[in-house]
Amino acid sequence: MSITTPRGFRAAGVAAGLKSTGARDVALVVNDGPLASAAAVLTSNRVQAAPVVWTRQAVSDGAARAVVLNSGGANACTGPEGFADTHRTAEHVAAVLSAGAATPEDEVGAGDVLVCSTGLIGLRLDMDGLLGGVDAAAGALDPDGGDDAAHAIMTTDSVAKQAAAQRDGWSVGGMAKGAGMLAPGLATMLSVVTTDAVVDAATADAALRAATRTTFDRVDSDGCMSTNDTVILLASGASGVEVTLAELTSAVTDVCASLARQLVADAEGASHDIAVTVRGASTEDAALACARAVTRSNLFKAAVFGNDPNWGRVLAAVGTVPPDVAPYDPLSLDVAINGVQVCRAGGVGEPRELVDLASHRDVHVDVDLHAGDSEVTLWTNDLTHDYVHENSAYSS
Amino acid sequence: MSITTPRGFRAAGVAAGLKSTGARDVALVVNDGPLASAAAVLTSNRVQAAPVVWTRQAVSDGAARAVVLNSGGANACTGPEGFADTHRTAEHVAAVLSAGAATPEDEVGAGDVLVCSTGLIGLRLDMDGLLGGVDAAAGALDPDGGDDAAHAIMTTDSVAKQAAAQRDGWSVGGMAKGAGMLAPGLATMLSVVTTDAVVDAATADAALRAATRTTFDRVDSDGCMSTNDTVILLASGASGVEVTLAELTSAVTDVCASLARQLVADAEGASHDIAVTVRGASTEDAALACARAVTRSNLFKAAVFGNDPNWGRVLAAVGTVPPDVAPYDPLSLDVAINGVQVCRAGGVGEPRELVDLASHRDVHVDVDLHAGDSEVTLWTNDLTHDYVHENSAYSS
Numbered sequence: 001m002s003i004t005t006p007r008g009f010r011a012a013g014v015a016a017g018l019k020s021t022g023a024r025d026v027a028l029v030v031n032d033g034p035l036a037s038a039a040a041v042l043t044s045n046r047v048q049a050a051p052v053v054w055t056r057q058a059v060s061d062g063a064a065r066a067v068v069l070n071s072g073g074a075n076a077c078t079g080p081e082g083f084a085d086t087h088r089t090a091e092h093v094a095a096v097l098s099a100g101a102a103t104p105e106d107e108v109g110a111g112d113v114l115v116c117s118t119g120l121i122g123l124r125l126d127m128d129g130l131l132g133g134v135d136a137a138a139g140a141l142d143p144d145g146g147d148d149a150a151h152a153i154m155t156t157d158s159v160a161k162q163a164a165a166q167r168d169g170w171s172v173g174g175m176a177k178g179a180g181m182l183a184p185g186l187a188t189m190l191s192v193v194t195t196d197a198v199v200d201a202a203t204a205d206a207a208l209r210a211a212t213r214t215t216f217d218r219v220d221s222d223g224c225m226s227t228n229d230t231v232i233l234l235a236s237g238a239s240g241v242e243v244t245l246a247e248l249t250s251a252v253t254d255v256c257a258s259l260a261r262q263l264v265a266d267a268e269g270a271s272h273d274i275a276v277t278v279r280g281a282s283t284e285d286a287a288l289a290c291a292r293a294v295t296r297s298n299l300f301k302a303a304v305f306g307n308d309p310n311w312g313r314v315l316a317a318v319g320t321v322p323p324d325v326a327p328y329d330p331l332s333l334d335v336a337i338n339g340v341q342v343c344r345a346g347g348v349g350e351p352r353e354l355v356d357l358a359s360h361r362d363v364h365v366d367v368d369l370h371a372g373d374s375e376v377t378l379w380t381n382d383l384t385h386d387y388v389h390e391n392s393a394y395s396s
Numbered sequence: 397m398s399i400t401t402p403r404g405f406r407a408a409g410v411a412a413g414l415k416s417t418g419a420r421d422v423a424l425v426v427n428d429g430p431l432a433s434a435a436a437v438l439t440s441n442r443v444q445a446a447p448v449v450w451t452r453q454a455v456s457d458g459a460a461r462a463v464v465l466n467s468g469g470a471n472a473c474t475g476p477e478g479f480a481d482t483h484r485t486a487e488h489v490a491a492v493l494s495a496g497a498a499t500p501e502d503e504v505g506a507g508d509v510l511v512c513s514t515g516l517i518g519l520r521l522d523m524d525g526l527l528g529g530v531d532a533a534a535g536a537l538d539p540d541g542g543d544d545a546a547h548a549i550m551t552t553d554s555v556a557k558q559a560a561a562q563r564d565g566w567s568v569g570g571m572a573k574g575a576g577m578l579a580p581g582l583a584t585m586l587s588v589v590t591t592d593a594v595v596d597a598a599t600a601d602a603a604l605r606a607a608t609r610t611t612f613d614r615v616d617s618d619g620c621m622s623t624n625d626t627v628i629l630l631a632s633g634a635s636g637v638e639v640t641l642a643e644l645t646s647a648v649t650d651v652c653a654s655l656a657r658q659l660v661a662d663a664e665g666a667s668h669d670i671a672v673t674v675r676g677a678s679t680e681d682a683a684l685a686c687a688r689a690v691t692r693s694n695l696f697k698a699a700v701f702g703n704d705p706n707w708g709r710v711l712a713a714v715g716t717v718p719p720d721v722a723p724y725d726p727l728s729l730d731v732a733i734n735g736v737q738v739c740r741a742g743g744v745g746e747p748r749e750l751v752d753l754a755s756h757r758d759v760h761v762d763v764d765l766h767a768g769d770s771e772v773t774l775w776t777n778d779l780t781h782d783y784v785h786e787n788s789a790y791s792s
Contacts, residue, residue, distance in 0.1 A: 045712060045715040045716060046714075046715040046716075046717070046719065046726050047711045047712060047714065047715030047726045047729070047742070048715075048726070074708070076708060076711075076712075077707075077708055077711055077739065077742055077743055077744065078743055078744060079727075079741065079742065079743030079744065080743075081743075082743070120706075120708065121706075121707075121708020121709070121711070121712065122707060122708040122711075122738075122739065122743075122744055122748075123744070124744070225712065225715070225716050226712055227708070227711070227712050227715065298694065298779075298783075302783070302784050302788045303788060304788075305784060305788045306788025308788065310517075311473075311517075311518060312470070312472060312473055312516065312517020312518040312623070313517070315443045315472075315473055315517070315623070316441060316443060316472075316517065316621065316622055316623050318442075318443065319441040319442040319443030319444075319621070319623065320441060320442075320621050321442070323442065330442050330443045330444070331475075333443070342518075343473065343518065345475065346443070346473055346475065347473055347474055347475030347476075347477075347478070347518075348473065348474060348475065348518055348519070348520070352518070383694075383784055383788075384784060385781050385784050385785070387694075387698070387784075388698050388701060388779055388780060388781050388783075388784055389781070392698045392699060392700075392701045392702025392704065392779075
């Protein structure tokens with residue numbers, strides 16, 4: 001149930017002093033091959049952290065041998081000096097891994113090392129700490145080290161997020177961090193997914209993009225998009241099993257879906273997990289736009305925190321989507337909350353008192369546009385006192 | 397300093413039992429002329445409350461003699477029955493006002509009565525209470541009744557919002573309610589603005605649209621847009637002073653700007669008022685899009701609540717605006733918070749510790765895109781425990 005479930009990988013997670021708490025904060029993942037196929041999906045934010053800029057370039061050849069991840073600092077908005085820090089980190093990892101190389105072919109170049117950082121924006125990293133952490137992590141690399149790595153990338157996460165999908169003779173494993181700033185186009189989340197299937201880089205890229213589109217991209221905790229979001233897929237080929245794009249996509253999607261649900265369940269300060277299904281839409285994009293409007297309504301999400309099935313706020317949110325994006329008749333809208341049809345044909349339906357939110361963490365909002373056959377489900381959380389508290393206190 | 401500051405108006409505000417607290421909940425504003433010029437700007441939400449549908453139709457001829465407003469129920473998402481309730485309210489107001497008519501020309505038709513409602517969505521109004529309230533309000537109409545009316549439209553507002561602009565021989569007065577759900581395209585806000593200038597309906601409409609575009613539309617408390625937002629301008633002509641469109645626009649803008657600032661200052665549970673200025677933009681729309689991204693960032697607004705000048709969250713928000721909407725180079729962005737240049741050229745500037753948010757309610761965020769000459773300022777609030785509390789408890 002980790003990134004070292006698939007064969008051909010070693011991992012480690014160590015404490016390097018980047019976090020003031022003394023918790024683990026540097027993770028290293030190494031792909032021992034025989035393949036080094038790699039793909040990455042990166043934040044679409046125009047303000048991109050140095051490690052995102054680096055990783056985009058480093059993975060462009062479809063190959064990577066290692067990923068180094070740190071918590072305790074995002075290395076975003078840190079200028080040319082911050083980019084130099086990321087470059088230096090990758091070079092250091094490459095040198096450390098090459099020191100044990102049996103043959104020149106086993107040597108690792110900096111361009112084969114992907115870098116991820118998470119933490120506060122706008123501060124330089126403690127490079128002495130980080131490079132020392134890389135040394136320690138390299139010494140601790142273990143074929144069962146996935147769990148250690150998953151713990152080392154946590155920030156405000158309360159639990160490590162891990163998943164695996166077992167197939168016939170091959171598998172996919174994954175880890176993720178993120179507990180706020182989850183938003184479409186990814187979120188402040190880092191995720192590494194591994195497989196021992198035999199796949200080339202183009203297949204890995206296609207599978208990862210298909211998987212993230214229907215998993216991480218359908219999680220929206222607070223509508224905010226981060227500067228550091230990264231999802232990486234590494235394929236070692238160590239199983240010797242060749243798989244099709246469809247098979248790989250299915251397994252990677254299973255792992256990403258599990259990780260995405262774990263992120264929502266651990267979102268900062270949430271007391272309810274909310275699934276918003278919009279059905280009867282003219283297109284998938286129309287359904288997505290309406291669902292996003294609901295998952296971004298602070299008013300609705302605060303109502304859910306208060307165990308108040310305030311369906312008027314659902315309609316008010318859906319009503320903000322322009323007609324050219326999502327055609328529908330406002331007087332045809334139906335809304336059910338946890339199975340109770342509280343709104344029928346844009347008007348009052350069953351009594352809202354029939355909806356019991358207090359006894360359930362899970363809330364299911366079902367909106368029917370009656371305008372087509374497309375359907376989408378997004379996941380989000382309620383807006384709570386604890387969300388405000390955690391996000392007001394994070395950097396101070 | 398009220399809607400009865402201009403001559404030619406009477407107003408009243410009474411308690412009709414729509415609010416469980418026994419507070420005033422029905423307001424009536426009557427334009428005694430000689431003119432009955434009227435204009436309205438209404439929510440752009442596709443889910444529109446019955447009074448919005450009614451008012452849009454009733455004002456389409458550019459004339460109105462009265463506005464009836466109730467708190468204690470929004471009459472939104474209430475179907476054909478809800479629309480019938482609004483129609484009946486307008487007819488009742490017309491009948492009551494016509495009862496005292498000296499001549500047939502003084503009689504008021506239902507189509508001359510605009511209707512506004514505010515409160516919970518999805519519940520029918522208590523019509524016996526409302527119509528009784530109309531009778532009481534008609535009996536209490538007073539040339540100095542503006543203050544009473546302003547109090548009767550309050551919901552979670554902690555203070556009544558009123559303003560006036562005195563010009564040479566004529567004036568503009570206004571009242572507004574709203575303390576949450578303030579968003580572009582208006583907000584859950586109702587506002588009535590009056591003037592005794594001599595203006596026709598087309599001039600009133602042009603002035604009102606110009607004024608709201610740069611005032612109410614630049615207030616964004618929580619990104620949510622309501623089903624009931626209405627701003628009405630009534631002109632009595634009682635001053636006998638003819639004014640130009642520019643003169644009227646200036647005075648109406650002054651009143652709307654004052655009311656908009658009062659709305660932000662009283663936003664539900666806020667502890668900081670935040671002005672976000674985006675300058676150096678290629679167009680006004682580009683500046684607006686970037687400013688809106690910041691005013692809608694829960695993470696940034698929660699940081700301000702924690703007195704944390706977390707400028708990285710400002711950059712992360714600006715970074716979500718697509719390049720075709722707002723061209724800029726992320727490595728050229730400057731951010732100042734309360735005058736301290738915390739971010740320079742997309743990287744670290746002055747130490748964030750120099751920013752003192754704890755001692756000031758007002759926060760000014762200044763973003764320079766270095767991509768043109770356009771500039772926009774939006775107003776919003778921080779995201780606080782009290783915001784979550786008030787909006788989780790509102791309907792229960």
